[in-house]
Amino acid sequence: MNDIQTITPEVPQQNGNFDNINQGSVAIESSRAIAEAQGKLIIAKRFPRDEIQAFADMKKACQRPGLASKAFYSYPRAGETVSGPTIRLAEELARCWKNIEYGIKELSQDNGKSEMQAFAWDLEANTMSVQNFTNPHAREVRDKKTKQTTIKQLTSLRDIYENNANMAGRRLRARILAVLPADFVEEAIAECKRTLAGKNDTPLEDRIRKMIVEFEKLGVTREMIEKRLTRSVETMNGDDLAEFIGIYNSLKEGQTKISAWFEYETISDLAAEIDAATKAEVL
Template sequence: MNEVVEHAPNNPFAKAAPQHISAGAVAIESERAVAEAQGRLVIAKRFPRDEAAAFARAMEACRRPSLAEVANYRFPRGGQSVEGPSIRLAEELARCWGNIAYGMRELSRRDGESEMEAFAWDQQTNVLSTQTFTVRHLRDKRGGGEKLKDERDIYEVTANMGSRRLRARILAVLPPDLVDAAVEECRRTVKEGGGQKPLADRVRGMTQAFVKLGITADMIAARLGRPLDTITPDDLAEYLGIFQSIRDGASNINEWFGAKQDAKPAEGSKLDRLEQAATAPCAQGEG
């Protein structure tokens, strides 16, 4: 039996409950959580994962274009582009591998910040990976951060910051060779297109997705250094990774397109050539 619990509300390894909850309620909840955790361990031992079948399921999932196109993301580091598996791929691998519970929860809230915990638990091997972190209730804006008061806004910013930690916790309990094989299989699926859409249609869809983030086709072409109709499958895989990174908050637009966009007007092309052509006869006549 392979079980995956997504964003489990009850972590058996949770920190102390908030003070406004009565001690009796805390004791009852703690006993229930311990019993639930023990039950999960027993079930995982009785129905262990078939690793060969789980690996095959993961590779089959990576051949789906819908997953492959959101499976990898890129982020700039030291002047280079680094690629890694996204939270979507991590969650899918946890589902395929089985007997893994994962999630994130708010431990406490103080004025202007939340203490959060992300965890992943391999119930079969009883390996637990946790990370506690603090999220400030701020939204980055030009001129400084905007303080958040609305519960929905606070939830969104904590979930966004937590997704990266959750991704790391899930990957920490998964076999590295499984993750590496999945990343490569997804990259291959993106390049081959899954045998469905022509490359031109996929490039058009990618461009439309970038526009929703405020990134125009001209900005993409400027960074690429050539027209969009010359994009190769390798280019497409790279830019889908960049899109995923920006959308998930792992990087920002300026890190990928800012410098190229600023440099674009300096590339004198048609306008400069027309001006030069218009002034050239005058210069010859004056000579």
């Protein structure tokens, strides 16, 4: 199940079948939910967003190297690289645009799976983007010796929580972006790329060297980077840096494996260990 909806939400109504449920608790909770939803809509209408200020706040945020360095993700699919804005950038854009409520909910948990929901609600426009999906309590793991991939069932509450949060976060990113104006998102992406390209106080060469050091901590050598780049790292430009930062973020968060990005004749012990331990999750 993987339903995506864009709807105009209505204020919750006090109806439904509540057999075997404490009616007093239901009435209190229903009244609270109605009042809360109405209050949010009223406040959003009373204090509408200033779009000019929102664009200014977005540009200021995207000019920060700390955000720009975490603004993009990358992963391989069918021989090509898929990339886009991360959940971190999406959350920051929602903050700048204002009057946006978003989140994830676990609707139910049974038989080794969770029914989840990711949503984003533009309170001012009263438009909500919702995605319901089923997330199995399992992940793909690769055996270090046999190189075979198997399905591991998750039983630890912590593992189940982290797995649900990870998969829901990806849907949440898409829901937030769905309620934001396209030109607002596009300008944010361009501004982050300009920041990564050197429109700040740190020289591009220094940031490339820092990137190589961080890759080496994951077991990816300069030679492996240059083989993928097909030229020396000294010739990297801002677009190259943005692409490799996306790859680095994907590896660091365990979303992809080293072998998905880099070719090598002999892989380092560190890289082999990290590669084998990385969770092979479907994005």
